Amino acid sequence: APGLTPPFCARFSRQAFGLSSADDPGGPLPPKTGRADGFLSSRKKAAGTKEVYTILARGRADRNVYPSAGVLFVHVLEREYFKGEFPPFPKPGEVSNDPITFNTNLMGYPDRPGWLRYIQRTPYSDGVLYGSPTADSVGRPTVIEITAYNRRTFETARHNLVINIMSAEDFPLPYQAEFFIRNMNVEEMLASEVLGDFLGAVKNVWQPERLNAINITSALDRGGRVPLPIGDMKEGVYVMVGADVPFSSCLREVENPQNQLRCSQEMEPVITCDKKFRAQFSIDWCKISLVDRTKHVSTFQEVVCGEGILPDGGEYRPPPASLKSRDYYSDFLVTLAVPSAVALVLFLVLAYVMCCRREGVEKRNMYTPDIQLVHHSAIQKSTKELRDMSKNREIAWPLSTLPVFHPVTGEIIPPLPTDSYDSTSMPLMQTQPNLPHQTQIPQQRAAGE
Numbered sequence: 001a002p003g004l005t006p007p008f009c010a011r012f013s014r015q016a017f018g019l020s021s022a023d024d025p026g027g028p029l030p031p032k033t034g035r036a037d038g039f040l041s042s043r044k045k046a047a048g049t050k051e052v053y054t055i056l057a058r059g060r061a062d063r064n065v066y067p068s069a070g071v072l073f074v075h076v077l078e079r080e081y082f083k084g085e086f087p088p089f090p091k092p093g094e095v096s097n098d099p100i101t102f103n104t105n106l107m108g109y110p111d112r113p114g115w116l117r118y119i120q121r122t123p124y125s126d127g128v129l130y131g132s133p134t135a136d137s138v139g140r141p142t143v144i145e146i147t148a149y150n151r152r153t154f155e156t157a158r159h160n161l162v163i164n165i166m167s168a169e170d171f172p173l174p175y176q177a178e179f180f181i182r183n184m185n186v187e188e189m190l191a192s193e194v195l196g197d198f199l200g201a202v203k204n205v206w207q208p209e210r211l212n213a214i215n216i217t218s219a220l221d222r223g224g225r226v227p228l229p230i231g232d233m234k235e236g237v238y239v240m241v242g243a244d245v246p247f248s249s250c251l252r253e254v255e256n257p258q259n260q261l262r263c264s265q266e267m268e269p270v271i272t273c274d275k276k277f278r279a280q281f282s283i284d285w286c287k288i289s290l291v292d293r294t295k296h297v298s299t300f301q302e303v304v305c306g307e308g309i310l311p312d313g314g315e316y317r318p319p320p321a322s323l324k325s326r327d328y329y330s331d332f333l334v335t336l337a338v339p340s341a342v343a344l345v346l347f348l349v350l351a352y353v354m355c356c357r358r359e360g361v362e363k364r365n366m367y368t369p370d371i372q373l374v375h376h377s378a379i380q381k382s383t384k385e386l387r388d389m390s391k392n393r394e395i396a397w398p399l400s401t402l403p404v405f406h407p408v409t410g411e412i413i414p415p416l417p418t419d420s421y422d423s424t425s426m427p428l429m430q431t432q433p434n435l436p437h438q439t440q441i442p443q444q445r446a447a448g449e
Contacts, residue, residue, distance in 0.1 A: 062143070062160040069135045070171035070242075072213040074190050075161065077102050077120075077127035082148040085157035099123030099151040107143040107160070116144070119187055119218075123151055128190050132215040133165040140165070173212060173242030174294050177202075177251060180287040182236050186218040189237045197280060198239065205250050205273045208243035215240045236284075247290055248273075254288050 067073040079100045086098065104118050104127075105111055112118065115134050120127035129144070142163040149156055181189065181198075188194060195213060203211050219236035220226065227233035250273035253259060259269035263286035271285050365373065 062162045064162045064164060066164045066166055067133050068166050068168045068171070069133045069138050070168050070173070070212070070214060071132070072195075072215060073116075073129075073131055073133055073163075074192075075129040077129065077146060077148075079124070079126055082157055085148065086150040086153055086155040097124070098153065101149045101151060102127040103147040103149065104129060105145050107145050112144065113137070113142060117221075121187060125187075128187055129161075130186075130190055130216060133163070135167070135171065137165045138167045172293065173210070173214075173244055174292070175208075175244070175246060176214060176240060176242045176291040176293065177206075177247065178238055178240040178289040178291075180219070180236060180238050180284045181281050182284055183232075183234050183282040184237050185234050186216060186237045188234075189216055189239065194280075195239075198277075199241065201277050201281070202241055204276055206243055206245070206248050208245045210244045212242050213239065214242050246292075251288070251290060254285050255290075259285070 065073075065075065082100055083096050083098065099122075101123050102118070102120060104116075106113055112129075113131075115137075116129060116131040118127060118129050142165065144161040144163060145158060146161055147156055147158045179202075184194070189198070195216075199211060199213060215238075217238040217240075218224075219238065222238065224236060227235055250271065253271050254269060259271075262269045269285050274283065274285065277283050
């Protein structure tokens, strides 16, 4: 479309390579375009009609690209380009579908520059480098190391991408709008056809003289959640575009109070120009951001340079080279001697109270009334007599201690008859008669019997 500036897009191109024949040094082999490298090889004929190629050296120049600052930069790493780097090299017409992944980093550093992002969904899809170059890198070449890994043979190949960022005359564009597209992933939006359709729809709504794609960001990089694998749910992508004319009335409809109220209630706002995007893009108008840089108030404060002389605070006196010896005797007294002395005094007081202040039996009897001592002595004598009498009782063991079965024959011992006893005059622990098959318990006898 006229006035539409597409994003800078670069791709590795296939290059022809030359082979020198060992049989005919003067006759070079015809170049083959099916390979994507610059190998120099020699060819030898083996038995039969097969030919054997020996790799002598490889040579490749760095790839140079020239994006503009403030304009979206997209660089596609095509798997087809790197397939010829890994042996066994495919012959013309053969199809190789080895899984290939890429690793990108700034030369001499473990990661890429802050403005450059990389994405590759699967080892069977192409990788994409994308981002918006900043004005700080203008005039300074940025060398990106690209390492390709063949996940089947574990072979690697490395190339360098030199990004020469050019300055843009209209950078940055004064009016910028950021759209959130819900039905797109970032790698789908980076395709030149899809991005061109979106810029065409924005141009029809905005009607600018100049329109640039500034940046593309995945919703996951903004804190979004990974969508569920249900149906055709997408991650979502933020697309920022810039123009040189003020925002159209259609884009300003998002700022009216009615639509702001609907957005606060999680309802879709009413936008008249949504039908121009709806056929291909599902835009969340509540998340649109309109930035007018002409009204942006700069917070930069000019630094007033002084004379560079600090105020007079006296002459600086550095510490002497030889330090004085320090006496630690006072520290020893405060730290060890004083606490030890206090602990010793407390120990002596406790020992005196526990050992030297005991009353004793004599002192206790002295302060105890005589009647209380006599009563206590009578209780002790009575207790001793009762214990002696209990030892001389000739009674059988209680029923609870007798066995239920006879220990020799194993017969069940019948219970005692309860009808012939008077339960009213029966003692608590009665004497049991000797039942048949009952084990006799030895009884104590008095002295002399």
